Amino acid sequence: MNQFNRLVSEQMVTMEKLLFxxxxxxxxxxxxxxxxxxxxxxxxxxxxxxxxxxxxELKEIQLIFEKQTEEVINSYRxxxxxxxx
Numbered sequence: 001m002n003q004f005n006r007l008v009s010e011q012m013v014t015m016e017k018l019l020f021x022x023x024x025x026x027x028x029x030x031x032x033x034x035x036x037x038x039x040x041x042x043x044x045x046x047x048x049x050x051x052x053x054x055x056x057e058l059k060e061i062q063l064i065f066e067k068q069t070e071e072v073i074n075s076y077r078x079x080x081x082x083x084x085x
Contacts, residue, residue: 004075011068018065021058028054 028051035044 001079004072004079007068007072007075011065011072014061014065014068018058018061021054021061025051025054025058 028047032044032047032051035047
């Protein structure tokens with residue numbers, strides 16, 4: 001049960017990061033749209049670079065979250081359905 005709780009706890013931390021990054025990405029994309037409307041190329045390039053960096057980080061965290069989900073499922077299965085010898 002300890003391992004299961006630890007895995008779930010780790011996954012919740014990852015989910016928190018995931019939700020934060022998604023919100024930040026949306027916020028930056030809104031800023032990007034505003035800057036495009038103002039045609040401020042210098043700021044636009046900076047925010048576009050930030051968006052690309054956040055998209056990459058978001059993808060990495062999503063992969064971690066998927067791996068953690070698999071670990072949680074496997075831990076749950078082992079805890080509730082131990083292998084028979």
